[in-house]
Amino acid sequence: MINVFQPSLGDDELAAVGEVFKTSWIGRGTKVAEFEEAWAAHLGVGRSHVTSTNSCTEATFLAMELFGIGPGDEVVLPTVNFVGAANAVAAHGARPVFCDVDPELLNPTVEDIERCLTPKTRGVLLLHYGGRPGHIVEIAKLCQERGIWLMEDAANAQSSSVDGKAVGTFGDISAWSFDWGKIAVALDGGILYAKDPAVTAEAAKRAYLGMAQSSGFSEAHRTQTRWWEFEVSSFSRRSIMNDVQAAVGTTQLAKLRDFVKRRRLIAEFYDSAIAEVPGLRTPPPLPDGHESSYYIYWVQMDPAIRDAVARQLFDEGIYTTFRYQLLHKVDAYGSDAVLPSAEKAAASTLCLPIHQALSDSDIGRVVDTLARAVRDRTHG
Structure with missing residues (x-):
């Protein structure tokens, strides 16, 4: 996995x-x-x-x-x-x-x-x-x-x-x-x-x-x-x-700088490769002067296919998720807020594997499997 x-x-x-x-x-x-x-x-x-x-x-x-x-x-x-x-x-x-x-x-x-x-x-x-x-x-x-x-x-x-x-x-x-x-x-x-x-x-x-x-x-x-x-x-x-x-x-x-450098390279690969997949959106570019830890990498797609895409990836050995659950939807907090942009994001966003231990073949497999899963549900 x-x-x-x-x-x-x-x-x-x-x-x-x-x-x-x-x-x-x-x-x-x-x-x-x-x-x-x-x-x-x-x-x-x-x-x-x-x-x-x-x-x-x-x-x-x-x-x-x-x-x-x-x-x-x-x-x-x-x-x-x-x-x-x-x-x-x-x-x-x-x-x-x-x-x-x-x-x-x-x-x-x-x-x-x-x-x-x-x-x-x-x-x-x-x-x-x-x-x-x-x-x-x-x-x-x-x-x-x-x-x-x-x-x-x-x-x-x-x-x-x-x-x-x-x-x-x-x-x-x-x-x-x-x-x-x-x-x-x-x-x-x-x-x-x-x-x-x-x-x-x-x-x-x-x-x-x-x-x-x-x-x-x-x-x-x-x-x-x-x-x-x-x-x-x-x-x-x-x-x-x-x-x-x-x-x-x-x-x-002592290794954090190298860890983040590897994550940045993975994110850049995802940005480039996923941009070629119809139906997927990558995160917007970072503003000038901003540096990220690249802790989470996410893509967005039609909410109608997101859950099925996640399931297919899991069945093929790639774990994805959505972080984080919308807290205004958790009953314990008693919120009645209506937050349309967050709800739109939660329905369309999928977080992909990103960590410094990923090999080049791992990230290639993630992109290929993701593209196929989206294609199957968009044209199938």
């Missing part, structure tokens, strides 16, 4: 894990600190702006706590989105307000967001679909002008930027994912960025049960007695990474 997403793990990662095992310490320690430092350098920000978590979703939950949202508050987010984002809002008693998206880009425009703003709006939680920065510059400006916060869900955008500025550093808080299906992985885990280092420091405390000290062992190096005593500043969860995850993540981060 040719998978949509797939990590690239091997001897380097095993060796990094082996080095952790030799220390007899696999909890949060020096490797986590190294990973956080490496990620801060990747973003081009100071170390004090980032802290690790056990997942991007947990970082999003922490962010909602830090923003202090609660009953009566509204948070605007695109309906084409990961369920964790809406859960983080709803779990704090606030109302997720779903906005429409551009039907070709699957990212919201400024106008899409602006239509949803009310006096109850506390902030915007923006996903960068597929790794494309979208309208982040304009949306950040809108939020600043309206006096509301902006959080970037940059799980798709590990190496995306606008005019050299890293995606994830435009908002007040941002989060990245390093789970098994992302580009650079850490087995699991996340990173939270805050523009204000004091917010990062508070996030780090909340990620470890609200405790000011990281461990009794580290405290024993600083104090002469009773290093096992502690204080709690918030009733928080344990949401930290460990050194095994961080060792893998740091090793993967």
